[in-house]
Amino acid sequence: MPADVQDEFGSALDDVQWGDTPASSKHWKGEGAGVYELVERFDGNAYRAVYIVRFAEAVYVLHCFQKKSTQGVKTSKQDIELVSKRLKDAEVHHAQKFGGKTP
Numbered sequence: 001m002p003a004d005v006q007d008e009f010g011s012a013l014d015d016v017q018w019g020d021t022p023a024s025s026k027h028w029k030g031e032g033a034g035v036y037e038l039v040e041r042f043d044g045n046a047y048r049a050v051y052i053v054r055f056a057e058a059v060y061v062l063h064c065f066q067k068k069s070t071q072g073v074k075t076s077k078q079d080i081e082l083v084s085k086r087l088k089d090a091e092v093h094h095a096q097k098f099g100g101k102t103p
Contacts, residue, residue, distance in 0.1 A: 005040050009049045012038050016059050050083050057098050060090040
């Protein structure tokens with residue numbers, strides 16, 4: 001991932017930690033409330049960073065990737081499945097670290 005994109009994602013995630021919603025953020029479809037993606041374009045390519053804000057104590061970044069869809073605007077099934085798995089892992093981690101039940 002290009003350094004400029006990393007910088008943009010880092011800055012946006014810093015805003016998220018302070019409770020702000022970056023301009024490049026939008027809801028990630030399919031995983032319910034509190035799951036968002038950052039969208040950046042650079043040098044003709046599209047990049048995504050998927051994160052969750054369901055917990056007051058932490059922001060979890062689930063996946064960062066270059067979008068290389070051969071089917072128009074669709075995100076690959078592999079990327080979608082990876083986000084879903086990491087979301088479940090983040091929920092378990094949060095429950096273990098901060099107490100409480102997993103959603």
